[in-house]
Amino acid sequence: MxxxxxxxxxxxxxxxxxxxxxxxxxxxxxxxxxxxxxxxxxxxxxxxxxxxxxxxxxxxxxxxxLGLLQKECKDVIIVGASKTAHYLSDMLVKGRSSVKVIDKAADKCDAFIDGTDNKVTVVHGDAMSQELLIEEGIEQTDALVALTGQDEENILMSIYSVSKKVPKVIAKVNRNELTDIAENLGLDCIISPKNIVSDIIVRYARALSDTIGSKVKTLYSLADGAVEALEFDVTADFDYTGVMLKYLELKKDVLIAGIIRAGKAILPGGDDCIQAGDGVIVIAKGEKIYSLSDIIK
Known part of the structure; x- marks a missing residue:
């Protein structure tokens, strides 16, 4: 922002x-x-x-x-002892962060303790209680991640965290209508599992198309579905290998945003070209792209 x-x-x-x-x-x-x-x-x-x-x-x-560098998250509170919380806490601990997981269900807390690193602190309590959050260090933490199964609770505790000046607040919200409300209330980091699953389904549907010269490797919807980011694997029969990007006539609202070559990421300029075996990142607005050739006029 x-x-x-x-x-x-x-x-x-x-x-x-x-x-x-x-x-x-x-x-x-x-x-x-x-x-x-x-x-x-x-x-x-x-x-x-x-x-x-x-x-x-x-x-x-x-x-x-750019003046956008934030403090590294060393102390993190996760609300909701879900599978996502389990994977996230493992990654954070490996990155040497201190992690505290809060859940109001005793059985979920017990299962989380049995299945995770003993470096994670698990708290049985209701994070909708402001007193509990203060007691567990909301005013000192670097980040709060709200991952309960209730969108409304995730939004409310995230707004409270923002009011307590938590540097990074992330909320899981499934319902699209609530996502808009959350953004209007000042939450700028919202995760939607429904949209992530939708991206995966669309990716596989595109990959089923018998395209020449490339195939969809990954696909993500961005900006509430208005824009797509796609990665293509370039095959030897792509018609524009070896052609400098400045000579390619791309369709309107299409951008070649990156090239992956031999495991190395390249931010392309006009003198770069696409080669067989590359991965190519394309950003497209409005246009449905099924193959890399679709970006050319």
Missing amino acids: VKEKSVIDGKSLIDLRKKISEKFLVCIVERGEEVFIPYGQSVLSAGDKIYVIVTQSGAHNLLKS
């Missing part, structure tokens, strides 16, 4: 690229009800939600340059 009077507020993408040495790509901008794929002259404004592509090694320096 672009903050008012931040270093990127009111700046064009061309100006940002001149000032920032780290290579990056702003591939989507959400501005109110409008969603668009920006170009070099596009100017970012306060309130914009932007989607940025950068290499893993360059992410820290880019976020620092």
Whole structure:
């Protein structure tokens, strides 16, 4: 989210690229009800939600340059002793974070304790209680992740966490109508399992198409389904291998956002080209892409 009077507020993408040495790509901008794929002259404004592509090694320096670097999450509270919480807590512990899981069901707490690392603290209690959250350190924690089975509870405890200045708040919300409400109430990090499952189904449906030159490897819906991000595996019979990207006539609202070659991520420029064996990341708005050839006029 672009903050008012931040270093990127009111700046064009061309100006940002001149000032920032780290290579990056702003591939989507959400501005109110409008969603668009920006170009070099596009100017970012306060309130914009932007989607940025950068290499893993360059992410820290880019976020620092953009003034978006947040404190590393070392203390995390997870509400809801679900399977997702189990996997997330394992990853956080491996990353040397301190994790506390809260659930109001005693049997779920017991099952979580039996199936997870003993470095995770499990608390039997109702996280809808503000007193409990304060007692368990909500005012000192770096992040809260609300993963209960109730959307309304996840939203309410997340809003309370934001009011307590928790740096990072993530809420699981299944119902689309509640997602819009949560965003209007100031929650900017919402996870929808329904949308994730939908992405997987669509990915397999696209992969069933007998395409020439490429095949869909991964697919994700972004910006409430207005934009798709797809990864294609490029085969030897793709017609445009070896052609510089600046010579490709792409359809409107389509962007080649990345190339994966021999395990290395490339943020492509006009002089780069696609080769057989590459993975190619495509961002597309409106257009349903079934093969890599579909992005060419």
